[in-house]
Amino acid sequence: MDKYKDWTKEQLLSHIEKLETSQHGQESTTSSTTNTNNDNKKKSRKQQRPFDMTKYRQRRIALKVAYLGWRYAGFAAQGDEVNIPTVEGQLFSALEHCKLIVDRESCDYSRCGRTDRGVSGLGQVIILNVRSKRLATTITMNGDDDDDLPVDEELTYVDTLNHTLPDDIRMLAWAPVAPQLNARFDCQSRTYRYLFRKDQLDLTLMQQAAHQFIGSHDFRNFCKLDPSKNITNYHRHVLRCTIQPTVSPHLESITDDKEMVYLELQGTAFLWHQVRCMMSVLFLVGQQLEPPTIIKDLLDISQYASRPDYPMASDLPLILYDCEFAAISQWYYATPATHRTAAHWDQLSYAQHVRALTCDLFAAGTGLEQQQEQINPSSMEINNKKKVVVLGGGFSTLMANYKRLADRPRCDTDAMKKEKYSAKKRKRDQLDQADHQT
Template sequence: MSRELDLKSEKSIEDLKKLSKEELIIKILELEKLRINKNELVNEGKKIKRVFDFTKCQKRHVAFKLLYLGWDYQGFAKQDDTEKTIEHELFHALTKCCLIESRQTSNYHRCGRTDKGVSSFSQVISLTVRSNGNNSKELNYCKMLNRLLPKDIRVIAWSPVIDNFSARFDCTSRTYKYWFPRGNLDIDIMNNAVQHVVGTHDFRNLCKMDVANGVTNFTRRIISANVKLCSNNDQFSKSRGYDMCELTIVGQAFLWHQIRCIVAVLVLIGQHKENECVITNLLNIDNCPRKPQYSLASDLPLNLFYCQFENVNWIIDNESVTEVISTLQHNWASHMIKTTMLGEMLKNIEDLVPDSINKQSDCLLQGVKSKIYQPLMKRPASESLENRIKHYTKKGRLKIENNEKN
């Protein structure tokens, strides 16, 4: 056998010697091409993964209830220029555990579209997912997703829903909460003032007008609203400025930055810089057709706290909820340690000055603060809604959709 191979090799060499230079180059190029193709096939073989066959799976339409701490995210909705969104993490987890094939085929709806920095205790999404077809022993959706999600995003419950259920359009009301330190704010007058937003009003002066995206209807209904003290801070016996307060506002749907605009005006009222009737003035579109310029309230304290639905029976997995509680407790402990440490530092340094200082709530309003306060109704105003509509219509960019930013 060895002798035969040697003879073949000698014959191959003799054959190559008979070839011209051009023929040898062509031969070399052909061999190189074969080598590259062989390497590519080997590498592709290594990367081959088992493809999940969704055609063999049963499916069901469900709703998921989730909480998230949005402080480090660029908002809930997925964005093209960043992966740091809640939806990006959700769909990464949903596809990785093969609950859905893609977002486009999942019949997906979200209850609210929270902005950058905003959190939620009870966000709801609806979509069609893989099912094992057994109601009594369904897939453990919460556990599957929480294994893959970051610790600051947790699925806390799920529910089977009818096929045409939409987390957005079937929500009967949404509740937002906004927590803030008392500081130098008059909580009672803030509570009186916020009652003026209850009812059906045109909130164009208490939101960010999103005309470019087709939103031209700014009438919304607020069901209830109140501001109250929610906890006393006993670490500070000399000052009540460290007590925590809470705004709770319930509505059917909300506009872009509506809550934060309302809070911004309430803070000015609580500081006695504005009279509570300023809210009535801002809601009177005939007398105030253009929004005065004012700073937006901070996003940090805002939380989409509850979403109300009819005929949705939430299923809770005790093991998953226990894990969520443990995660939140660890988060709470970390922040309380920092809060207590800062509190002790403040207590000792405040003893060095004779007068009480209550600037805790000053951080609620964004932007540069003017040394001389100018009343809201005397400030420069933004362009009117009618002019904005004309502007975008003329440019051919306006598509009237009456979208709601929740």
């Protein structure tokens, strides 16, 4: 304060005026900044307004979906995506994120195939109502307000969804369909492929056995019975069942015993785990553990009233390859999107091939050849007596003494399973009723 003692009155007043001017300027700047922030918040609030789906028309379409099912608990959503992730759960998440639907309940959704845990799909088809690019108020030149947009003017459904979906799921194509079309009930046939390595399997015997599946048969001995579904008809119609070589650019240099082949199976509909049970028995035929006629015998319910106790083949190599619809005349594949999708799968294939070659190198580097001369034959005797039974997908089981299917214990019949299920349900209902009374 000493520096102001010698100031005149005029100097003091002038200094106070400068201080007041400076303070006012700071307040103006602060006020301006505050107003700007408030304006930004208002704009942000405007941008966050809910998307109004009612401004747009709805369009019924079919979508062709490809997915690797290895990390999912099946295709169909089960209500708990955190603990039980499914392909369908990912699809609905993407559809809602892209504002193509409001939710599952309002889009009249149906699926073609309900693939199980670990099973992949290349030709899975879903049908639902989605948002169109056309506004709800649009009227055409002839006064008709019901016309859909031409396909090339519509939203890019495939590309839009693929930008949101995880790496192991991709949309392949879409098609406009009639309002009443249902993916499950209007599908004419479904085609599965099951990949496996030739190894020492007798493919000729397997083909002879596979041919016996063709036609309409009772497949209760080639499926897993589910008494909760109360199924009464186990007849299914198989249109084609053949074994074919697999063609892949990554498989050209493999040896004959590691040649990859696949079973192609086309039918109108399938039972729970039917394909995996069919493959399990075909593997037994290919190993010459069962004759090809075992297929005909198991299809004869008078001879086998219930399924012999045998394990299912692995889910890893099973693919829902195609779903055929007479009502879908043309699928639309957008060229840029198709190129991107093909490059995406090729990149994943390359990465998986590197992993496979790495495992091959590890197998070759175990030093097994050098150890063969040092191994005492007596130490191998126990293992040599065990029979390796192929289950597909690189999986197998050891059996000390192979027992023919005819000599194995039988699973419960359909009637027995349903009776046990009903008895358990009655007991559970009684306990629930007792709890409510107390």
